[in-house]
Amino acid sequence: xxxxxxxxxxxxxxxxxxxxxxxxxxxxxxxxxxxxxxxxxxxxxxxxxxxxxxxxxxxxxxxxxxxxxxxxxxxxxxxxxxxxxxxxxxxxxxxxxxxxxxxxxxxxxxxxxxxxxxxxxxxxxxxxxxxxxxxxxxxxxxxxxxxxxxxxxxxxxxxxxxxxxx
Amino acid sequence: xxxxxxxxxxxxxxxxxxxxxxxxxxxxxxxxxxxxxxxxxxxxxxxxxxxxxxxxxxxxxxxxxxxxxxxxxxxxxxxxxxxxxxxxxxxxxxxxxxxxxxxxxxxxxxxxxxxxxxxxxxxxxxxxxxxxxxxxxxxxxxxxxxxxxxxxxxxxxxxxxxxxxx
DNA sequence: CTTGGAATGTCAACAAGGCTGACATATTCT
DNA sequence: AGAATATGTCAGCCTTGTTGACATTCCAAG
Numbered sequence: 001x002x003x004x005x006x007x008x009x010x011x012x013x014x015x016x017x018x019x020x021x022x023x024x025x026x027x028x029x030x031x032x033x034x035x036x037x038x039x040x041x042x043x044x045x046x047x048x049x050x051x052x053x054x055x056x057x058x059x060x061x062x063x064x065x066x067x068x069x070x071x072x073x074x075x076x077x078x079x080x081x082x083x084x085x086x087x088x089x090x091x092x093x094x095x096x097x098x099x100x101x102x103x104x105x106x107x108x109x110x111x112x113x114x115x116x117x118x119x120x121x122x123x124x125x126x127x128x129x130x131x132x133x134x135x136x137x138x139x140x141x142x143x144x145x146x147x148x149x150x151x152x153x154x155x156x157x158x159x160x161x162x163x164x165x166x
Numbered sequence: 167x168x169x170x171x172x173x174x175x176x177x178x179x180x181x182x183x184x185x186x187x188x189x190x191x192x193x194x195x196x197x198x199x200x201x202x203x204x205x206x207x208x209x210x211x212x213x214x215x216x217x218x219x220x221x222x223x224x225x226x227x228x229x230x231x232x233x234x235x236x237x238x239x240x241x242x243x244x245x246x247x248x249x250x251x252x253x254x255x256x257x258x259x260x261x262x263x264x265x266x267x268x269x270x271x272x273x274x275x276x277x278x279x280x281x282x283x284x285x286x287x288x289x290x291x292x293x294x295x296x297x298x299x300x301x302x303x304x305x306x307x308x309x310x311x312x313x314x315x316x317x318x319x320x321x322x323x324x325x326x327x328x329x330x331x332x
Numbered sequence: 333c334t335t336g337g338a339a340t341g342t343c344a345a346c347a348a349g350g351c352t353g354a355c356a357t358a359t360t361c362t
Numbered sequence: 363a364g365a366a367t368a369t370g371t372c373a374g375c376c377t378t379g380t381t382g383a384c385a386t387t388c389c390a391a392g
Contacts, residue, residue, distance in 0.1 A: 140306025
């Protein structure tokens with residue numbers, strides 16, 4: 001039953017299986033953001049701030065335009081978040097060296113501290129999930145997620161993970 | 167190097183691996199919601215409407231309180247969304263049979279059509295990802311997602327997937 | 333029967349964080 | 363010199379989350 005031409009079972013492609021995957025994504029993403037959200041709420045920041053901090057940490061010196069592309073929001077939206085982070089002394093914006101129109105973004109010491117706190121919390125949940133599921137499951141997890149991305153996002157993602165710091 | 171007491175490699179639990187998983191979740195979730203978002207934008211609905219429609223479809227006759235617990239929002243927030251769906255004739259709200267304080271929620275024919283359109287789009291991307299990654303990867307994907315949920319969410323999730331329609 | 337509590341709905345106000353459009357400024361490229 | 367680029371900013375709008383207050387309706391305990 002439901003055997004493909006190559007004799008391989010395609011039961012994992014039924015609507016029922018796909019629906020389970022969809023609902024798993026929904027609930028898991030809530031868990032994924034829950035811990036940072038709690039920390040951020042105390043400091044009256046939101047997810048938008050977290051995302052900005054995360055990617056500035058990942059690519060220190062990145063420009064505003066780069067960040068816009070990674071986050072997929074408008075400059076007005078990002079600017080609001082960025083302005084508050086700069087005012088609060090978590091992010092530093094330096095005029096570009098070669099091209100003075102650009103602003104290079106860096107985390108300050110305070111910014112790095114918050115980044116640490118947030119990513120520790122998020123990593124801790126991830127680590128627990130990984131440990132529970134085991135290495136083979138983790139490999140599959142990443143494969144499916146990568147296949148689920150849009151082309152542009154996959155490029156962003158690969159640029160980050162391959163070219164990332166060692 | 168990095169071998170546990172049982173001789174099993176723990177390299178998949180390094181901060182680097184965890185960070186990749188975190189970023190994969192971020193980008194994949196964008197892809198996950200992209201197709202429904204496009205359809206919803208045309209009809210001037212948002213993700214909140216999609217979520218309500220999805221879970222009413224999954225559990226026809228569910229009460230408002232049930233839906234609140236599943237979605238994790240306040241009744242006021244849900245009520246706004248629900249009201250517009252009822253006004254537009256996508257959702258029907260019937261007074262409860264045994265307990266008349268409760269409202270039982272159902273999709274109308276029109277509501278079912280939109281649900282179909284949305285879930286077709288979302289399933290299509292899921293199917294493509296599943297097919298690319300293969301059945302073993304899918305099993306791992308689900309395992310990690312389930313391990314990532316909060317207790318309450320996992321209960322919600324299991325109640326849905328186990329007790330769900332056949 | 334009355335009263336307390338539960339479930340629901342509604343109104344108002346507010347905030348975060350998306351969006352668009354328009355415009356200013358500085359800088360670089362042609 | 364003029365066009366294009368990168369950024370910032372102002373104003374206004376939308377969705378979707380929040381809290382607080384209050385009305386209604388119904389069930390169940392006293």
